[in-house]
Amino acid sequence: MEIALDVVTKEYEGSSSSTPALSNVSVKIASGEFFFLLGPSGCGKTTLLRLIAGLIQPTAGRILFDGRDVTGLPVDKRGTALVFQGYALWPHMTVRDNVEFGPKMRGVPRDERRRLAFEQLERVEMGEFVDRKPNQLSGGQQQRVALARALAAGTQCLLFDEPLSNLDARLRLHMRDELKSLVKSTGVTAIYVTHDQKEALSMADRIAVMNVGEIVQIGTPEEVYNRPATRFVADFLGEANFLDGRISASGNPARIKTPFGELVGLDERQRPDDSPVICCVRPEHVRLERAQQVSESVESSESENALTATIVSSVYLGDMRQYVCTFDAHADTEWRAATLADGSQRLDPGDRVQLTFDADRVVLLDR
Ligand code: ADP
Ligand code: MG
Secondary structure (H helix, E strand, C coil), rough: CCEEEEEECCCCCCCCCCCEEEEEEEEEEEEEEEEEEEHHHHHCHHHHHHHHHHHCCCCCEEEEEECCCCCCCCCCHEEECCCCCCCCCCCCCCHHHHHHHHHHHHHCCCCHHHHHHHHHHHHCCCHHCCCCCCHHHHHHHHHHHHHHHHCCCCCCEEECCCCCCCHHHHHHHHHHHHHHHHHHHHHCCCECCCCCCCHHHHHEEEHHHHHHCCEEEEHHHHHHCCCCCCHHHHHHHHHHHHHHEEEECCCCCCEECCCCCEEEEEECCCCCCEEEEEECCCHHHHHHEEECCHCCCCCEEEEEEEEEEEEEEECCCCEEEEEEEEECCCCEEEEEEEEECCCCCCCCCCCCEEECCCCHHHHHEEE
């Protein structure tokens, strides 16, 4: 089922807040897509999910399922299901009775609903646990039963609201893979809310990054990570280095004048000369070499995208080593560089270094 939101706004009644919980949100989620809503606490993720489920109504705008306007439809007429971790199952019922509950409510005859329940339980590899109670199952198994129950009830869209947030870190990692393959195997459209960028990057087909009631960017994990549309997105999805500048030669790539020298970066929008921009580079895209004695006085003269800096700290992280560097005239501008900690390079605090990076790793953002 395809799900579309058409300029949806939600203001809670009696809310003292001056900004709506959601403002003019438009998005189209393809049938079978595993779609993520990612953003900080309070940005409107749960509100968006509850609007799709039909638990609350928008103040303005429309919600469409396969092109059909469902905006006024109540929750039980929508064919969506919220799947929460743990408390999605009735504890006093067996696995079979939990999964049969939906069909039973619809008046499906006993033999038929038994067959339907078993079919869905087999699909999530829980066919041999039909007589157990939920408290006799692991968290992952409960999640599977909850999915089977939703599917047996005829759900065409699965809605997850931070389903892994109560699990410990190890189990959470394991469940990411498991939940992803489970959801993809159902072929059902699924929307998943999280504030954890690693969860979103590792599981999503596409991600909508949200901030204060708006969708800031929609794209595949690679697109939003490597081509953030704003400084907020760049920051929220991982570590990023920033440098203010102005376009000195427009085009794609463009040349950018910064306080530390000229940089070259991709500018798909081909902003005009003198436009103020922020250059953004991820730490893992920054290479680090000991600065040559000669180039010290001729600040980053020859090579493109080379900045001279001084290492202020170095942290060993097992697989990686992360360096923090500052620039001579601007000690308050810090840049991070992450290199593989394979022992091939040894640099220490106080060392003068040259930071280099490819033009296609420099993302230009509006300032
Ligand atoms: P998230 O799930 O991203 O943390 P929510 O959708 O829960 O965000 O909340 C978005 C905004 O709407 C917040 O400012 C929150 O305080 C407000 N809000 C949420 N639910 C209600 C409610 N029932 N009444 C009034 N304001 C609410
Ligand atoms: Mg929430």
